[in-house]
């Protein structure tokens with residue numbers, strides 16, 4: 001490299017590190033590592049299994065405040081529009097309103113553009129669903145996310161998914177989805193059965209997703225040993241967390 005290009009690069013590195021700081025977001029994994037079972041509160045206006053969930057009077061700001069007052073660890077924001085009535089603006093709004101809370105982009109990601117977009121709309125983390133992706137897509141999208149300083153929640157539902165997920169280099173965060181996406185049936189026994197099969201020595205943070213409706217469900221999942229749970233419908237429809 002020529003002398004001037006070398007000098008420019010050294011200076012540019014300093015500027016780049018400042019630019020990265022501006023876009024840096026709180027860590028979802030760190031938030032989930034706190035003592036006790038942590039809750040990720042989802043903004044879920046609708047779903048294929050339940051149809052419309054949010055009432056006409058739904059106010060996202062109030063819902064986010066309800067989550068924060070009840071010490072949730074992170075927000076999960078659905079940004080898929082057709083089936084879930086989500087929007088990217090919801091995610092950006094949540095991140096700006098509560099910048100101290102990590103935000104997961106809950107979407108159906110298969111294109112590198114969606115990962116880059118997640119960074120620029122303000123996400124701390126993205127979801128990759130093992131069943132939706134080939135091994136090479138999983139590895140490449142995971143690497144791209146890490147390169148962009150995003151964390152990745154890798155979602156599994158059965159042992160085959162787990163085996164494939166464990167082949168991803170540097171995997172740090174796994175989500176066990178209790179919902180069978182063919183039948184929409186949910187059962188916490190999915191987490192009960194898969195959790196012990198995850199190697200303990202790999203320092204993987206583990207959450208349980210879907211079908212959590214009661215305080216008893218939360219206690220049951222805590223007894224299994226997961227770090228956190230991701231809850232959508234029950235938080236959108238009921239006062240599971242007892243608003244203060």
Ligand SMILES: O=C(O)c1ccccc1NCC(=O)[C@H](O)[C@H](O)COP(=O)(O)O
Pocket residue numbers: 042044047048049050177181184186209210211212230231232233234
């Ligand atoms: O919720 C659905 O009907 C659904 C259907 C097809 C693909 C994904 C789906 N849900 C996404 C989720 O992972 C859930 O929103 C999330 O785990 C929360 O679930 P819940 O607490 O049961 O609303």
